[in-house]
Amino acid sequence: MADAGLFRYTRLVAMSVRVAPRLLLWTLLAALVGAGLGLGLFALETERLLSAGLVGVGIDVEGPYAALMNAIRPLLPGLLARVAAVYGVGGAVLGLLAGGLARAWGRQRLAWVIPHWLVLLALLAWDRAIARPALFDDLPALRSVLGWLVDHGQPWHPRVTVGLWLALPLGWLAWRSREHQRSLGLACGAVVAVGLLGAWISRTPSGGERHPLVVLIGVDAFRPDRLKALGGTGAVAPHLDRFVEEGATLFTRAYTTIAQTEPAWRSLLTARWPHRTGVRYSLTAESRWIPTSTFPARFADAHWRTVFATDCSRFHAEGPDSGFATRLQPPRGAVNFLLEKLRYRAVGLFADHRLGAAWLPEFIDNRALAGIHDPIGYADRLAARLVLEASQGPTLFAFHATAAHFPGDPTYPFYRRFVAPSEPIERRLRMHFSPVVPGAAGGAGSWNRAGAEGLYDELLAQADAQVGQLFDALKRTGRYDDALIVLFSDHGESFHADRPDLAGATSVHGARLSEEENRVLLAVKLPRGQQAPARVDTLVRLLDMGPTLLELSQLPSLPSDVDGVSLAPLLRGEPFQPQPLYAETGFTHVSPEIFDPGHWPGAPRSFETYRIRQDGVVEVDGSAHDAMVREKDRGAFDGQRWLVDRPQADGSTKRTCVGDCAEPAVLSSWLDAVLSRAP
Known part of the structure; x- marks a missing residue:
């Protein structure tokens, strides 16, 4: 019996060694696909801002607006680079989740990462539209949907939906293969650890010494x-x-x-x-x-x-x-008025937290x-x-x-x-x-x-x-x-x-x-x-x-x-x-x-x-x-x-x-x- 148990354990280790490089490669590719989709979204939003005639971004202006352009033009490259990084990193995180979902359903083709990524993005936007509807209130196409959410939406609606969206494939994976149960347990443990880490990071510091x-x-x-x-x-x-x-x-x-x-x-x-x-x-x-x-x-x-x-x-x-x-x-003055016009909505989706505030404080x-x-x-x-x-x-x-x-x-x-x-x-x-x-x-x-x-x-x-x-x-x-x-x-x-x-x-x-x-x-x-x-x-x-x-x-x-x-x-x-x-x-x-x-x-x-x-x-x-x-x-x-x-x-x-x-x-x-x- 001991030899049989040792054999099964050795077999699992050998399979893990063979699977690990493929899993790592898949994870990396899914993250890259997600980052690419995020950067693509950044390019689309940038093109929309330019076509709307945003003052100070590639628009020729004269008279009093010239000083406005002169003040903000040197700052734009660095600012937009940091915004693009938010899109890339946020997209990569969604890509990792989307890749995990695709793999859990047995769809190990990169093309399947894209629909999962889009669904996760939509769920995230749903959540933010309830929390902060002004993020989307200037989009006429969403006016009726936004009106319904403002009247009837509750924060738990998108959160329960995303929970089910993530839980169902994991349950399917566990039921389909006993060998994946351990992986599922490790994944759940990782999620709990990340949650505890986030709670620790966001905790209020202790009062310390009682200074005036x-x-x-x-x-x-x-x-x-x-x-x-x-x-x-x-x-x-x-x-x-x-x-x-x-x-x-x-x-x-x-x-x-x-x-x-x-x-x-x-x-x-x-x-x-x-x-x-x-x-x-x-x-x-x-x-x-x-x-x-x-x-x-x-x-x-x-x-x-x-x-x-x-x-x-x-x-x-x-x-x-x-x-x-x-x-x-x-920041004061012209830069602040420019920032109001830079309606990079995904910044409000991906960066509305402590890390985002540290990276883009002038936005968050x-x-x-x-x-x-x-x-x-x-x-x-x-x-x-x-x-x-x-x-x-x-x-x-x-x-x-x-x-x-x-x-x-x-x-x-x-x-x-x-x-x-x-x-x-x-x-x-x-x-x-x-x-x-x-x-x-x-x-x-x-x-x-x-x-x-x-x-x-x-x-x-x-x-x-x-x-x-x-x-x-x-x-x-x-x-x-x-x-x-x-x-x-x-x-x-x-x-x-x-x-x-x-x-x-x-x-x-x-x-x-x-x-x-x-x-x-x-x-x-x-x-x-x-x-x-x-x-x-x-x-x-x-x-x-x-x-x-x-x-x-x-x-x-x-x-x-x-x-x-x-x-x-x-x-x-x-x-x-x-x-x-x-x-x-x-x-x-x-x-x-x-x-x-x-x-x-x-x-x-x-x-x-x-x-x-x-x-x-x-x-x-x-x-x-x-x-x-x-x-x-x-x-x-x-x-x-x-x-x-x-x-x-x-x-x-x-x-x-x-x-x-x-x-x-x-x-x-x-x-x-x-x-x-x-x-």
Whole structure:
């Protein structure tokens, strides 16, 4: 019996030795076929992009576009080579699976690899179409299928299908030949090992040593009335609601000095009014920025790790002068606008994971690429980075969540929450531009206010889920309770509730001084053991946060001439004298005459308004800058009244009061004093 067993074992070994080279050759050939199919798909997509007239890719352009081409042309070869590598490697992986399936069915001809490869690609596309339908929403041929998936598709549908597609031939192989059962067991073991390896790679690092940690989270365009504590339904932002309910201090009357991201963040970092930072609107030329100290620089000087992260750099990017030593953000300017046009869809199929983000971060970690960028996966990777940074020393970590900004593409399950299924699919999957002009409610291509706000709420829910990822990672690693966490928004959003004739127009921020646009979310959670009131109803300003964080962290304060003040007394329940808010409008696509007939509308609104530097950064042209500043409304708010100065077409300035206007003299004098020092 022993001799018979030894004979069978020797025979199996001999067969394995004979089969191994053929199996290896087959595997290699299947991978090569898959890589070839992937590269062929890359060639087809490239040809489609070229035929669509993509600016900057083999297209002759003149005038202002020449600078755009000059900035991006040197970068294209390397960028496209890396994209092609993704297609090749992704195709090879599918080729390996397809080769295994073909061999399992006894079809050991390379021609059989191709149909299996195509089926696997279709299953992968099915899965991503449910997860991120904006990946395919600009393909008319798929519109009806995509509409059905948006209404009825569930993630388990393609996953169960692919499981069956892979399991059936393996079962057939095991049943057909006992000699293959061992191979099947080894294959299953390999799959389990790969799964465990993937889980280990994607794990959140341990918390490590408990160094001081300050976390600053800005949720772009979040209106505080979406919080349950301030009248919201509780359905839009459950993680933010929980943050407030679990002990954070909610400032119910917090305001930003300017309702646009770049200038709002600059005022936040410097604790100064916009005219004292030089940043008066998005894309202000850096040559006009006024060098000044920032609170992150104070943290860095004290040997803290300072990190800033965002997945959108279109209208907000931090440079070295911000004080953040580490800045995780997509490329700025012309390159970013090019990337939006490079709709290489298979990048969203093959590379939406950690390895893909490391290889093509400008695609995978860039919100401008609708459907390719995975916001939840991004937040998961960012949460791991937050925990890692915090384990290595005292850390200031800032994250700007931009889900509610263009392109505004909600992912699963957010696109089913608040927009009515009866709306056209293009309205449900991306922000849609409708001009802010009277009569937009009935104009061609317009939308209704309920639909616009529903999409906005879905995007806020998506940003809330991202913030929840960070909170969960801090809690898992034991760093949540001992961290100082600030949650805020840089501005609000206006849906023109006071103008029925604009009900179908695109929402806007930075166009008017108002509660909808200038009132912001602000909540602060102190480290464990420090008591603070649950709610503060005193008027505060977003630019007060720098002095507050420095005092709470016991670090040197900013210069005494800053406009912000520390809110630490309010957090300690001590007496506090509120300070007025100075505010000014930004520069938007909306002419100010829409809201104020007779307003001076002289700032240009065309491509020629901007110039492109040699490094590709887009900035406002010098001649347009002065017109934009002249067009601004400027005002003050003391918690009871708004005083607003509006420049008129006849050269005069019209000052208006909104609110309790019985005694505006003190605020009026304060505003005059501020304006006397403003250009």
